[in-house]
Amino acid sequence: MEIKSLPSPELDYESFLAGHTHLLIHTLAYKKLIEAAFGCTYHLVAAVEHHKIKTVFPFVEVKSTLFGSKIISSAYLEYGSFAGEESGVDLILKYLTENYSAQFGHLEIRAGLDQFDAALSSKLVKKNLYRRFVLPLPSEKEVWQNIQHSKRKAINKALRGVEVKDVPLSELSELYQVYSENMRRFGSPPYNTQYFISFYQNLVDLGLGKVFGSYHQGKLISVLLGLCYQDRVHIIIAVSDQKYQELRPNDAMHWAFIQWSCQQGYQFFDFGRVRENSGQYEYKQKWGPTLLELPSYFLLWKDSEISFTDPSSPKYKLALRLWQKMPLKLTQVMGMRLRKGLGI
DSSP: OEEEESSOTTSOHHHHHHHSOOOGGGSHHHHHHHHHHHSSOEEEEEEEETTEEEEEEEEEEEOOTTTOOEEEETTTSSOOOOEEOGGGHHHHHHHHHHHHTTTOSEEEEEOOOGGGHHHHHHHSEEEEEEEEEEEEOSOHHHHHHHSOHHHHHHHHHHHTTOEEEEOOGGGHHHHHHHHHHHHHHHTOOOOOHHHHHHHHHHTGGGTSEEEEEEEETTEEEEEEEEEEETTEEEEEEEEEOGGGGGGOHHHHHHHHHHHHHHHTTOOEEEEEEEOTTSHHHHHHHTTOOEEEEEEEEEEESSOSSOOOOOTTSGGGHHHHHHHHHSOHHHHHHHHHHHHHHHTO
16 A cells, blocks of 8 residues: 555546545545635645555645644644545554654644544544534424524524525625624634635535625625535634624524525535534524534644644633734734634
């Protein structure tokens, strides 16, 4: 068995994906999204035997003098890890150690397919840093009945005041204004506009992503981005204009996305990662989803201990307050650089 980089003219990667359970992060479309958005190399390495792909692993080299350098599978999303057979896991881990341990502090493998949990837990340090909410989609009627009564009332009220529809790329400036203002309010660095352009070009145009928005009197006041692949929709960005909070545009937008997901035959609506005891935890819980683990697995190289940047930690409170007071343009300029260095 040997290691090869993908795509390769020698290897039929599409046949591998068709024959194995995998995630969007294992596709060439997602590779193009990240490379175009972040200006990095999104590595897809494969363990190959007799010219046949056995196991695939996506990762990004995250380099930062401030936050340290590490290898993350896969950076800029809460999911990562392998696809294919377990037979190639050891070889890929050995390859990463031999080629990256001298320059990088550690390897982080974010949660992925459950079939690899036992193998990774036995070889790496497992940390449950977050949880995730996933909503099964048996039918639109059943989903509606399982939503908390107070949330159903809020949705009905919201739908009387806003219109929910697809947000086209031509409205990027309006989308980015709502998004970047929210990220400043959250105290979090924003993506740049290139990320959204890449999202439309590499995912939305191929039916692999969707952008819903709530409009009030023709004005875009909330935005919801989701990855759409195989059996699930996975929400990655949810933002809204606080001046219109009483209209509950987020509720209308989430319900419209859930309805669409049911109509398209998706089986799960993934709300993404969440911290317990947070406002987002309470909001997502009311939709009736299942609370699941979202572990990460670590292999220490140069680092002596696992480092974790938790923005909810008291030591970051001052930095968050300062960020919230920065001029919006400055946060937009600095945001992508910070995200690249953090791998988020």
